[in-house]
Amino acid sequence: MIATKPNVFVKIEETLKGLQPKTITTERKEVLQPLVDFIQSKANDKQDIRINFICTHNSRRSHLSQVWAQAAAAHFGIKNVFCYSGGTESTALFPKVAETLQNNGFEIEKISETDNPIYSIKYANNEHPIIGFSKKLDATFNPTSEFAAIMTCSQADGGCPFIAGAEKRIPITFEDPKAFDNTPQQTEKYNERSLQIATEMFYVFSQIQS
Numbered sequence: 001m002i003a004t005k006p007n008v009f010v011k012i013e014e015t016l017k018g019l020q021p022k023t024i025t026t027e028r029k030e031v032l033q034p035l036v037d038f039i040q041s042k043a044n045d046k047q048d049i050r051i052n053f054i055c056t057h058n059s060r061r062s063h064l065s066q067v068w069a070q071a072a073a074a075h076f077g078i079k080n081v082f083c084y085s086g087g088t089e090s091t092a093l094f095p096k097v098a099e100t101l102q103n104n105g106f107e108i109e110k111i112s113e114t115d116n117p118i119y120s121i122k123y124a125n126n127e128h129p130i131i132g133f134s135k136k137l138d139a140t141f142n143p144t145s146e147f148a149a150i151m152t153c154s155q156a157d158g159g160c161p162f163i164a165g166a167e168k169r170i171p172i173t174f175e176d177p178k179a180f181d182n183t184p185q186q187t188e189k190y191n192e193r194s195l196q197i198a199t200e201m202f203y204v205f206s207q208i209q210s
Helices: 010-017 026-044 061-075 095-103 154-159 186-206
Strands: 049-055 081-087 107-112 118-122 130-132 147-151 166-171
Touching: 010 061, 010 186, 026 049, 026 147, 026 166, 026 186, 049 061, 061 081, 061 095, 061 130, 061 186, 095 107, 095 118, 095 186
Parallel strands: 049 081, 049 147, 147 166
Antiparallel strands: 107 118, 118 130
């Protein structure tokens, strides 16, 4: 499942190379290990690797996880990885998330201006962009079977004990940067959460063996 790496944008590569996966604690690595195992099992069997990152509103953490996981897979040249996101309800991708990802090197274009805008999120010149918008976890845009459901917030984890179609249900929760909205720390805290998620997704895909 290892192939020539896509030409990931230089600024994203610089961000990834500046991460510090050695700072991930042993306890946190244990939380991440089931996702490593799921990806490795699919890679071993030469099967598509589908991962749906789920949060309550599909507005912040689930999108950051989806985007960084897809970029990390590309960075390590791991083929047939398809990352999705969803929520227990649909709201909108929070604009600060798009801004934060853009600052980390992603090319962001708003392709639909509605109450729930649709974004094109590119991480490499010749790779299909990630389509970012808020949707329920069981929306037709998302896979219906043969995927891992990653619960990125404790509220969704507790409120969704069963995810239809998921082969694995794995809680990997993150603190919500929403707590810092409309404060002087907002930009710093969104970037901090983005880089934490990037570091952990980088670590996960770094563990995958061909």
